[in-house]
Amino acid sequence: MRRVTTRSKEATHERIVETAARAIRRSGYDGTSVADIMKEAGLTHGGFYAHFLSREAMLAEAADRAGAEAVALSTHIAATAPPDEALQCMVRAYLSKEHLENAEMGCPVAALGSEMPRQAPEVRKAATRRIKEMIDVIARQSPDWGQPGAHQQALVTAATMVGTMVMARAVDDPKLSDALLEAALDHLAPA
């Protein structure tokens, strides 16, 4: 097997992290092996440790990447929405069928939340930082941003969105999934 073209080590590292950021959301931390990721990135398993100190270090980078992408997407949605509908647009994108069916590209908290408590400190640290960023993005869309209750309200909104998506993906009854999304939409972003 021959390298198709010259690639700097950094570009390859980048590609592995990007691949891993998708793989962990699809298969979970425990369900993602080093060999899986390398193969999906078009490489063999052996070169892995030229790029990362350990599997855990790679998971930390992947989790950070997934979180950064989610924050960036939310920020973009808020920025391009009509000024008084930013929060509604974010909530509607989050609680959409596309997000339900595309965990691999979606919110890493919904995809990996219940696995987080068992992860290495470096993984949890990166995740916590991104979660705080996400909460801030939500808080900034509140009509009373800056007032005392806005941040508290953002915590509840974030938790409701995450819990709804986790439950809607967990159950095997599409009707219940729909009902969960609809109920949360009515609650968080009334028509």
Place this chain on the structure above:
Amino acid sequence: MRRVTTRSKEATHERIVETAARAIRRSGYDGTSVADIMKEAGLTHGGFYAHFLSREAMLAEAADRAGAEAVALSTHIAATAPPDEALQCMVRAYLSKEHLENAEMGCPVAALGSEMPRQAPEVRKAATRRIKEMIDVIARQSPDWGQPGAHQQALVTAATMVGTMVMARAVDDPKLSDALLEAALDHLAPA
């Protein structure tokens, strides 16, 4: 190693399921091996397949058991609370520090939610049934039980509780965990 006393096969089966119901909430589906569970139940790994057709079949029983226990506990809390405070009592028990720190004995949706989409059909089926039961328990505590919006409201309440617990356990910052619990308590069970 000698069995201490006579035990019927059914009692041993029971003990394995009970052990597994705790183990999966502590270590996740993927993080729990057959040998782990058998050792924790005081047995060796070899006898496992005298009790279960497969590892997956055992996980389904364990998930069902964990869900049944959670439903039973919630029902009990609601039944023994002052009549007009049943929902508040349930929410306060759920969003407590004891629950935060005792995933192994707590809500299986919060402990395993994001691993559910990848589980065997039998596991998801059992979990879905128990989740529906739990939503019904919540809906019954609503002041307007029976009216059209009560069930919808129960879906949102359940999702908010689950999401809050998942996030509070995920982050490595105890201040943020506290803030999440407090914000959801204020929202769902105001003092």
Place this chain on the structure above:
DNA sequence: AAACAAATATGATGATCATCATATGAGACG
């Protein structure tokens, strides 16, 4: 007490895993 049946233990198999040592081959530079 001897023998049987059922429950559990011992041990093996082949697969998969993280990690590492070493080989190969491609681009850069003389």
Place this chain on the structure above:
DNA sequence: CGTCTCATATGATGATCATCATATTTGTTT
């Protein structure tokens, strides 16, 4: 064109895993 360096590949190691075949032990029956 030849050589050197570095990114990646090949292959090995020891651990862990689910599953199963077989041995052992226990409680029971005679």
